Amino acid sequence: MVDEIWQELAKAKYMLWEHASSKRSWELQSLKYVIPACETALREKHFLDDSQPEGFLDEAGISHMKQLEVLRQVFRKAGEADIPCEVPDYLCCKITLDIFCDPVITPSGVTYERAVILDHLQKVGKFDPITREPLDQSQLVPNLAIKEAVQAYLDKHGWAYKLD
Template sequence: MAKGVNSAAEQAEQLKQNGNLYFKKNRLGAAIDAYTEAITLCPNVPVYWTNRALCHRKRNEWARVEEDSRRAVKLDPKSVKGHYMLGLALLQREQYNEGIKALERALDLGRGAHPHSYMVEEIWQELAGAKYKEWQRDSTKRASDLQKLEKSCEMALKENYLHNISQDEDGITDSTSEQLAALKLVFSKAAEADKPTDVPDYLCCKITLDIFRDPVITPSGLTYERAIILDHLEKVGKFDPITREDLHPSQLVPNLAIKEAVEAYLEKHGWAYKME
């Protein structure tokens, strides 16, 4: 019995390897067939599901991406690819809230397992785009609601004061004109919250000048992007690029305060800077 199980597992693994080769050659149909056979033999292996989901993604078959990704994360709640592709599939259906949650989960898992991999950066970019689209949708609705409310308030003011005796040639009293000006100012201020804004310098890495993703602080008190400072220490030398003091990777500590500040800033401003 055990021999049969091992044989099935070995066959499934070979099918996965075949699928990988087909995928590299862009033979997506053949790759899907290979992964499907592997799943039939060993349905509880998450990577078979995520590999097939990746094929469906390249073919823009998002319903199947979602289906396979959900199965993968059910089998392995720590599957980075599973959460990542589930998030992408949900975004295709404009399920921004759930899609963003899935991408955030993928990002957290990716940072923990492979903090310097290309996938972490890819997930970050997709998450930025998703948050921007969510912000754009919500800000557009808020702008429309504000405009309707402003017009309603203007009409109410004009109707309320039209009966006044002292009117200018437009039929509106001086008092009304002042209130209308104040009203425009109030609504103008309310609309400013939805305008893109420059990222504060303290939220940006001093080397890349880009907003922090994974900030770490040095003994001298300077904060850098983790991947960037580690690359400097490996390729340039074991010293702080600004203070020139000795610095080793073991001395880097996560800057949780800056990380929280970045997240708060991005949440407020909808990651709009990413689309500049």
């Protein structure tokens, strides 16, 4: 039942992210038309006049070239948060390769999704699937650090809520 609740919650969170992402995308697209105008204004304002030899810049010119690059980087970074990429391995179960919902750690230090490792212990045998060391359900401890890391990652990357 916990898994079903998690799936419904993940769907809802993904839909919220998708709506917010679409809105941000529209806003970013409308601002992209402003970039060339800003670049042109910065160039016109801060490039050297005809008295300086062509191709040479003073400190103010160099400073404003850096501002142009920072402007470009801001728009690039603004769009990056909404681009799905791979979830880091340390946030995923070693068996299912899915992002953790309820991570537990074994005495050997390996973290698994609780439901998956319990299923393994019941159906396959009472041993750690990676280290092959004996393992009992009572030895599993919630991995709160990974749970917090997953939540922080999901807060920043809402697309990761999407379940395949």
